[in-house]
Amino acid sequence: MQDVDYLIIGAGALGLTFADTIVRESDATVAIVDRNFRPGGHWNYAYDFVRLHQPSEFYGVESVRLGNATRDQHGWNAGYFELATGEEVLDYFETVMADHLLPSGRVQYFQESDYCGDGRVRHLETGGTTQFQVRKKTVDATYFGTTIPAQHAPSFTVADGVTLIAPNDVSSLWASERDKFQSVCIIGAGKTGMDVGVRLIELGVPGDAIAWVKPRDSWLMNRATLQPGPEFFESTMLAQAQQMQALAEATSARDLFHRLESDGVMLRLDPAIEPEMYHCAIISEGEVALLNQVGRIIRQGRVQSISHSGLNLEQATAAMPENTLFIDCSASAVTRHPQIPIYQDQKITLQIARTCQPAFSAAMIGLIETLSLSDAEKNELCRPLPLPDTPHDYFAIALSNMMNQYIWSRTPQTRDWMMRSRLDGFSQRIAEVTEEDAAAHAILNTFRHNMPVAIANIQKLMTGSG
Numbered sequence: 006m007q008d009v010d011y012l013i014i015g016a017g018a019l020g021l022t023f024a025d026t027i028v029r030e031s032d033a034t035v036a037i038v039d040r041n042f043r044p045g046g047h048w049n050y051a052y053d054f055v056r057l058h059q060p061s062e063f064y065g066v067e068s069v070r071l072g073n074a075t076r077d078q079h080g081w082n083a084g085y086f087e088l089a090t091g092e093e094v095l096d097y098f099e100t101v102m103a104d105h106l107l108p109s110g111r112v113q114y115f116q117e118s119d120y121c122g123d124g125r126v127r128h129l130e131t132g133g134t135t136q137f138q139v140r141k142k143t144v145d146a147t148y149f150g151t152t153i154p155a156q157h158a159p160s161f162t163v164a165d166g167v168t169l170i171a172p173n174d175v176s177s178l179w180a181s182e183r184d185k186f187q188s189v190c191i192i193g194a195g196k197t198g199m200d201v202g203v204r205l206i207e208l209g210v211p212g213d214a215i216a217w218v219k220p221r222d223s224w225l226m227n228r229a230t231l232q233p234g235p236e237f238f239e240s241t242m243l244a245q246a247q248q249m250q251a252l253a254e255a256t257s258a259r260d261l262f263h264r265l266e267s268d269g270v271m272l273r274l275d276p277a278i279e280p281e282m283y284h285c286a287i288i289s290e291g292e293v294a295l296l297n298q299v300g301r302i303i304r305q306g307r308v309q310s311i312s313h314s315g316l317n318l319e320q321a322t323a324a325m326p327e328n329t330l331f332i333d334c335s336a337s338a339v340t341r342h343p344q345i346p347i348y349q350d351q352k353i354t355l356q357i358a359r360t361c362q363p364a365f366s367a368a369m370i371g372l373i374e375t376l377s378l379s380d381a382e383k384n385e386l387c388r389p390l391p392l393p394d395t396p397h398d399y400f401a402i403a404l405s406n407m408m409n410q411y412i413w414s415r416t417p418q419t420r421d422w423m424m425r426s427r428l429d430g431f432s433q434r435i436a437e438v439t440e441e442d443a444a445a446h447a448i449l450n451t452f453r454h455n456m457p458v459a460i461a462n463i464q465k466l467m468t469g470s471g
């Protein structure tokens with residue numbers, strides 16, 4: 006039997022970020038358990054061309070910066086802050102574990118180990134077990150349920166002899182067997198499908214040789230409006246103020262997203278199609294231009310089966326050349342579990358507390374855990390946000406997000422922490438804005454003026470009385 010204050014299940018981004026904050030802000034001991042050989046969670050299985058979709062500055066654990074805050078000089082992210090590659094993210098988490106968490110002397114890491122419940126951990130290689138006596142809390146850092154194509158089984162059937170690969174095999178297969186395939190078909194319209202589309206164009210596949218199955222189109226956040234650094238402060242804050250104004254004035258979810266599109270905050274790939282999906286995906290206008298080279302878009306529902314003649318979809322069949330390479334991008338990146346109280350029954354369930362910011366959320370949950378409060382008081386301070394699926398979900402998420410932000414900014418410990426948090430990025434800069442800084446002051450005024458109107462309007466739209 007081993008005693009520990011916190012037993013964390015999952016050494017992915019959320020588990021490590023929570024651990025980092027606990028170690029930094031308290032004198033507690035921590036044991037981290039994960040099935041994988043290396044820390045980093047799903048990044049261990051990522052495709053070779055994956056990159057973060059938001060700047061590295063907003064990702065990783067609080068106490069260790071990811072990347073060097075440089076701006077890309079070339080490619081579709083040119084001019085904007087760096088986006089770590091999957092390999093860089095993995096190296097980073099390994100460094101966090103080896104050079105920061107373990108040397109604290111208060112962290113133990115059980116790699117290749119399965120959590121079996123009731124404090125019991127089974128070591129996958131030896132079969133031996135360790136029983137923990139958890140003094141404070143068991144932390145579930147798996148609830149986000151990230152799945153990626155390399156780890157999932159497609160929901161459709163595939164005839165023998167048809168080539169279906171995961172994005173992980175695109176680069177190697179293209180290098181060795183490109184002449185074998187006349188056309189390529191991407192299955193799935195999420196961020197992975199977009200990454201694959203960009204990659205194929207970069208590899209020189211002609212756009213008219215690419216087909217793309219999109220059961221739904223998506224609204225996408227414009228990366229230009231989500232940049233750290235003082236040089237982007239005004240444009241990023243302007244986008245926040247525009248979102249607040251749009252929330253105050255919108256008459257429906259459709260109207261909201263059209264307003265945000267006119268402001269340049271949201272993008273879509275085809276202006277003729279009304280998107281039915283919103284998943285917090287972030288994209289640059291450079292990626293949009295590349296993706297618009299894809300020659301054939303198939304909008305007839307989900308794939309049910311693939312045969313030698315083509316696709317059997319929910320609403321139609323689509324013929325494809327016999328020697329088509331199919332790429333499965335149909336894994337949903339997260340599992341939409343219901344929101345549950347974050348702190349309850351000697352357990353913490355890590356969830357999203359600030360919209361589209363999983364790392365910040367895990368760090369904030371860790372900080373609140375270190376405060377001398379009851380679980381009920383902690384839950385009042387930090388409500389879990391739903392994960393968005395449709396444009397209408399934006400309203401509920403915006404409302405919970407504003408409530409969390411309001412209460413954090415009025416609670417001295419959380420407010421002070423946000424002022425110095427690298428993952429927060431903006432609180433300190435906002436607090437420094439003076440009336441002499443007329444442009445920034447005007448943007449903040451627009452934001453603040455519209456907030457109460459936005460809250461009332463969201464409540465009206467959510468109850469259907471708008």
Ligand SMILES: Cc1cc2nc3c(=O)[nH]c(=O)nc-3n(C[C@H](O)[C@H](O)[C@H](O)COP(=O)(O)OP(=O)(O)OC[C@H]3O[C@@H](n4cnc5c(N)ncnc54)[C@H](O)[C@@H]3O)c2cc1C
Pocket residue numbers: 014015016017018019020038039040041045046047048051055056057058059060064118119120121146147149150151152153338361362363364
């Ligand atoms: C391609 C891609 C790009 C992304 N880009 C961004 C981005 O730019 N910015 C951003 O903020 N977010 C991004 N995300 C979202 C991303 O999901 C989160 O940021 C974060 O990495 C999720 O981490 P996690 O710790 O919740 O999950 P995971 O990485 O899945 O980690 C969970 C861990 O728990 C372990 N585990 C599960 N069950 C058990 C058990 N019983 N016993 C032991 N171990 C167990 C698993 O082995 C795994 O290592 C991206 C996601 C994807 C798929």
